[in-house]
Amino acid sequence: MPSPRYDVLAIGNAIVDIIARSEEDFLLREKLTKGSMRLIDAAEAERLYARMGPAIEVSGGSAGNTAVGVASFGGRAAFTGKVANDTLGELYRHDMTASGVHFSSQALDSDQPTARSLILITPDGERTMNTYLGACQMLAPDDIDADTVAAAFVTYFEGYLWDPPQAKEAFRRAAAIAHDAGRLVSLTLSDPFCVDRYRSEFVELIRDRTIDILFANDSELRSLCETADLNTAISTLQADCRLAVVTLGPEGALVIGPDGVEKVAATPVDTVVDTTGAGDLFAAGFLFGLARDLPLREAARLGTIAAAEVISHIGARPAVSLADLARQAGYDLWSNSSKSA
Amino acid sequence: MPSPRYDVLAIGNAIVDIIARSEEDFLLREKLTKGSMRLIDAAEAERLYARMGPAIEVSGGSAGNTAVGVASFGGRAAFTGKVANDTLGELYRHDMTASGVHFSSQALDSDQPTARSLILITPDGERTMNTYLGACQMLAPDDIDADTVAAAFVTYFEGYLWDPPQAKEAFRRAAAIAHDAGRLVSLTLSDPFCVDRYRSEFVELIRDRTIDILFANDSELRSLCETADLNTAISTLQADCRLAVVTLGPEGALVIGPDGVEKVAATPVDTVVDTTGAGDLFAAGFLFGLARDLPLREAARLGTIAAAEVISHIGARPAVSLADLARQAGYDLWSNSSKSA
Numbered sequence: 185m186p187s188p189r190y191d192v193l194a195i196g197n198a199i200v201d202i203i204a205r206s207e208e209d210f211l212l213r214e215k216l217t218k219g220s221m222r223l224i225d226a227a228e229a230e231r232l233y234a235r236m237g238p239a240i241e242v243s244g245g246s247a248g249n250t251a252v253g254v255a256s257f258g259g260r261a262a263f264t265g266k267v268a269n270d271t272l273g274e275l276y277r278h279d280m281t282a283s284g285v286h287f288s289s290q291a292l293d294s295d296q297p298t299a300r301s302l303i304l305i306t307p308d309g310e311r312t313m314n315t316y317l318g319a320c321q322m323l324a325p326d327d328i329d330a331d332t333v334a335a336a337f338v339t340y341f342e343g344y345l346w347d348p349p350q351a352k353e354a355f356r357r358a359a360a361i362a363h364d365a366g367r368l369v370s371l372t373l374s375d376p377f378c379v380d381r382y383r384s385e386f387v388e389l390i391r392d393r394t395i396d397i398l399f400a401n402d403s404e405l406r407s408l409c410e411t412a413d414l415n416t417a418i419s420t421l422q423a424d425c426r427l428a429v430v431t432l433g434p435e436g437a438l439v440i441g442p443d444g445v446e447k448v449a450a451t452p453v454d455t456v457v458d459t460t461g462a463g464d465l466f467a468a469g470f471l472f473g474l475a476r477d478l479p480l481r482e483a484a485r486l487g488t489i490a491a492a493e494v495i496s497h498i499g500a501r502p503a504v505s506l507a508d509l510a511r512q513a514g515y516d517l518w519s520n521s522s523k524s525a
Numbered sequence: 526m527p528s529p530r531y532d533v534l535a536i537g538n539a540i541v542d543i544i545a546r547s548e549e550d551f552l553l554r555e556k557l558t559k560g561s562m563r564l565i566d567a568a569e570a571e572r573l574y575a576r577m578g579p580a581i582e583v584s585g586g587s588a589g590n591t592a593v594g595v596a597s598f599g600g601r602a603a604f605t606g607k608v609a610n611d612t613l614g615e616l617y618r619h620d621m622t623a624s625g626v627h628f629s630s631q632a633l634d635s636d637q638p639t640a641r642s643l644i645l646i647t648p649d650g651e652r653t654m655n656t657y658l659g660a661c662q663m664l665a666p667d668d669i670d671a672d673t674v675a676a677a678f679v680t681y682f683e684g685y686l687w688d689p690p691q692a693k694e695a696f697r698r699a700a701a702i703a704h705d706a707g708r709l710v711s712l713t714l715s716d717p718f719c720v721d722r723y724r725s726e727f728v729e730l731i732r733d734r735t736i737d738i739l740f741a742n743d744s745e746l747r748s749l750c751e752t753a754d755l756n757t758a759i760s761t762l763q764a765d766c767r768l769a770v771v772t773l774g775p776e777g778a779l780v781i782g783p784d785g786v787e788k789v790a791a792t793p794v795d796t797v798v799d800t801t802g803a804g805d806l807f808a809a810g811f812l813f814g815l816a817r818d819l820p821l822r823e824a825a826r827l828g829t830i831a832a833a834e835v836i837s838h839i840g841a842r843p844a845v846s847l848a849d850l851a852r853q854a855g856y857d858l859w860s861n862s863s864k865s866a
Contacts, residue, residue: 204623205844238593238620240840241582252579271612279579282545499581503546 196247198265253468461500537588539606594809802841
């Protein structure tokens with residue numbers, strides 16, 4: 185098998201984040217569930233935007249953030265996602281390309297605008313997301329580039345892709361291509377409400393080994409396993425899943441692999457400013473580490489380094505070079521390219 | 526004379542900032558003069574954007590930042606500036622309105638897009654600006670709302686307004702309305718290169734007392750007076766100008782008033798992240814202080830508080846409430862409205 189041309193191909197919704205600071209009261213008045221992502225239509229997007237505070241615009245999207253994280257580590261990253269032929273779409277493409285991510289998806293030529301997520305950051309650093317999917321609704325199997333999938337050490341998907349109608353077909357097509365090429369397939373569960381919407385499909389994908397590497401945080405995992413008890417959920421995962429990582433916020437992460445469960449501490453952060461992107465960047469570090477042949481524990485440590493960086497400022501993409509942070513932490517991962525799966 | 530309905534009406538170019546981190550090398554390769562603002566056309570904006578790093582988008586514009594600063598202090602602010610009927614124009618209007626600034630300027634209905642400034646932040650926190658004026662080119666005397674000007678304690682202009690062809694006529698119209706209503710007129714020199722372009726006009730406006738309050742930093746002042754010696758320049762200002770403030774970066778500011786020159790120290794900052802907006806926010810604090818009847822020295826101190834806040838993060842608008850910062854510094858300015866000029 186040829187050695188991979190990309191460390192990670194990330195496939196997900198291409199979304200521009202519109203981020204405003206917000207008091208807790210505003211969430212209560214608007215009946216928003218703190219920490220969650222809800223889908224909204226164009227009218228609700230307009231209504232909420234008119235009510236929320238002054239904002240900044242930053243390219244985001246869960247899998248997109250992961251791709252940028254991999255590139256920031258000095259890895260070779262590609263991204264597949266659907267933007268429109270509009271201003272936000274141009275910004276999104278620029279930011280991906282300027283971050284060093286290969287992004288060749290064609291823009292959508294219709295009146296669906298580029299997706300945006302209205303993100304409210306409360307004083308505790310939590311983010312509450314209100315996403316209008318727009319052009320992302322149109323991601324379809326034809327958007328999967330077989331050559332890129334076959335050339336990636338791992339193809340990584342966000343669970344949010346189950347919301348757009350044809351995107352799960354795109355996922356199945358990509359997963360089949362990846363496995364035929366001897367590559368890995370990874371999924372993040374994205375959000376407990378997302379798990380609620382698609383639980384049986386996710387469970388099936390895990391059990392039938394379509395998913396090689398699963399990412400979840402504790403609430404997503406509990407939602408998946410329909411239990412309040414984390415240990416029960418972990419036992420279920422151990423039985424069903426080849427490799428899983430459960431992120432626990434300030435408690436670090438659990439790596440659930442063939443040889444048991446390992447706990448990895450979080451990298452300390454002075455002040456948590458905005459948790460948006462914490463899971464996305466953890467996945468970037470972990471997958472980059474695996475692609476560069478690190479032991480699971482060390483790959484998870486890279487994940488915690490990336491997550492700590494991104495929660496210490498506004499926005500879900502790194503503000504400094506993750507490769508520099510990894511070097512400072514003693515890693516030397518840039519002499520060789522990624523291993524074969 | 527009726528008491529003012531607004532503390533500050535700011536008139537300037539309505540610009541969305543597109544901000545990217547940049548190494549010094551990039552400025553050298555692109556032959557950009559660090560710390561300056563240059564005007565670029567649409568083709569150069571496209572070329573440079575394609576070469577610069579991943580960016581965030583934030584509403585900006587010098588006078589617009591000042592208006593938002595006044596509102597953040599709890600003052601009543603209005604803004605006049607030209608945006609287009611496009612995505613960036615909608616973002617700009619939203620951010621102004623959501624910041625509590627009265628912004629009723631009609632959007633331009635033509636194919637000129639909303640202005641953008643490609644801003645490169647070097648590791649020392651300096652910003653280098655490349656501005657495509659687009660719709661701002663069309664600001665004209667008809668855009669001046671006489672009622673708003675007559676109702677503002679002070680009408681504040683940016684020197685950058687001399688670049689668009691008809692905007693200086695808009696300035697003259699507004700200044701005449703303000704003085705007829707017994708209000709104040711203020712100008713910031715904006716940039717040493719801007720002063721170079723319009724020196725004789727600026728000097729005339731100061732000498733004939735069209736300008737009541739002048740803002741300049743040291744390099745703008747030296748450019749205005751065509752001298753390398755700051756003391757010579759200050760003596761010139763004292764002779765020609767009713768009230769002037771010269772900002773000196775980390776050295777604080779000089780208030781040059783009828784009773785002589787007073788030096789005010791800068792408010793200390795841990796790390797200078799991005800100097801964009803320092804002068805704009807200084808002006809916000811100073812003008813708000815004057816409108817609320819503070820002595821010159823105290824008004825300048827409010828200016829240093831606002832400037833210190835805005836240089837401690839990316840973007841040219843406050844990230845926290847300036848009213849809270851002023852309260853913490855012992856000010857109580859919110860019981861009464863602004864005095865008459």
